[in-house]
Amino acid sequence: MAKSKSKPLQGVHRVKKRLSGGVIKKYHYAFRGGPKFWSSDCSFEEGSTEYALAYAAILRGHKPSVSTAGRKITRSVIDRYRRSAHFVNLSERTRSDYGKYLTSFEEAFGDDPIKMFEEKEAVAEIREWKDRWAHSPKQYDYATSVVTRFLNWAMNDDASILVHHHANIARLYRSDRSDIVWLPEELRALRAVANDREKRVLIAASEGGLTPQDIGILRNEHVQKTPNGRRLFFRRTKSGKPVSIPVTPALSTLIETTPAGQEYLVVSLEGHMLTPERASGIVRDLKKRANAAAAKDSSLVHIRDELRLYDMRGTAATELLRAGCSLNEIAVTMGWGLRHAANIIEKYAAVVPEVADEVLKKLDEFRKNRSE
CATH class of the missing domain: 1.10.443.10 (Intergrase catalytic core)
Structure with missing residues (x-):
């Protein structure tokens, strides 16, 4: 089909994103908060006949509504999430931590349609947003968790998206410091x-x-x-x-x-x-x-x-172990669950010199008694 240019379509919501390496991608939505019908990855150009036909086709199934369009903007969905029981019932500390990343996410994507996160390409844009915490794997992973939980809520509770692809994202931060205690x-x-x-x-x-x-x-x-x-x-x-x-x-x-x-x-x-x-x-x-x-x-x-x-927490737990405290006593003192306490104390025991000495003492006593 021959390519022909036409006047810019009225009502189209146009979004530009600068990706890593300076590449700029364009996304066009039928209306603010509406479905995407074109991107710069498409085989046809903006303003072409195919472009107009794609716009007309998507509108036939998605008529814009003044009352609902605003609800479909990412900023509006974030506002609803902040008012939801899922967010309000978090601890004060967790709400504060989540708020840091939600505010940053809103600054980056607030004016974009929430529907953009139904596209697989959105994962790359989220990843680029998270790169501002590339210096800290722990913060990077926290941003991953907050966004995933927000999108899960948007899909399952708010029903503003049908699906998202920001799931099962590999974590960067791995830390086992159970054998690090202050001497x-x-x-x-x-x-x-x-x-x-x-x-x-x-x-x-x-x-x-x-x-x-x-x-x-x-x-x-x-x-x-x-x-x-x-x-x-x-x-x-x-x-x-x-x-x-x-x-x-x-x-x-x-x-x-x-x-x-x-x-x-x-x-x-x-x-x-x-x-x-x-x-x-x-x-x-x-x-x-x-x-x-x-x-x-x-x-x-x-x-x-x-x-x-x-790591001084580990030092305190090690002191309790040295004092002969039971697993339950250590768990209550440290604020751990019993299973977690058992795992942690097992690792701490390996770095407590007195434990090895006690084992040797008991072994010597056993051998002495057996030889008598």
Whole structure:
């Protein structure tokens, strides 16, 4: 069929996307929020007779409606998702984390029809959007999870799309740090260069096994009496699971030395509420200072580069194991499920020197008794 040019069609919603490498792709939809009828990958050009026929054919089955077109824009669907029970019933922390990626996703695709995500080509566009977190596999994977859950909701609950192809996406982040724990001498090296407020962060993490998210939420109201002492009882920020942590002498000193009128037991260096990022940053700064001192004095301990604040949780669990605590006691203290605790403790046991010594002691006793 001979190609002929015509005037631009009225009502067509035109979208341009710049892909990696600078390639620009065009997508034309019958109307704002409507179905796609042409893209720059098509064998016929924009404005050709075939283009007009494709537009007419798609309109015959999809008549635009002023009342529904706006509902089919990605921004509108995101707004409905934010108001849905699926989003509202998430924990406050999770809603905040999701919101970061949803806002960015809306900035990139908000004006596009939600129907574009029915096309396989949309996966490449989503992947390019996620590339802004290419420096952090963990954040990249989180973006993958948020978008997948949003599109699942749009398909199954909102029914604004019939299908999407952003499923079973391979994850980049793989981390098993169960065998990475702080050694006692490394913790002492941190304390040696820490000021009073920094030491409080270290005590909460290494003695209480608190996560960076939980250190800054503790108040005096979380301190409860027990028959033989005290405990810290609260719900984890991330999972909402209850945690019962025995108050050790070091934690007791932390509680008793909290300034009168201070709302939280552990605060930032400036006296404000301690955020997870700042808590982790304090430990990074202490490591730098301790290692700088060790570089000048060979008698001082160099702290391993891979260690981070979260790994002190493993140190606390290892201490409970060394103390002979049961699996249930460790699970409750750490805020883990029993199955998860069993898996983690099995790995921690391999890095606790005392366990090997205890096995050797029992083996020697067995052989001695057998020979008698």
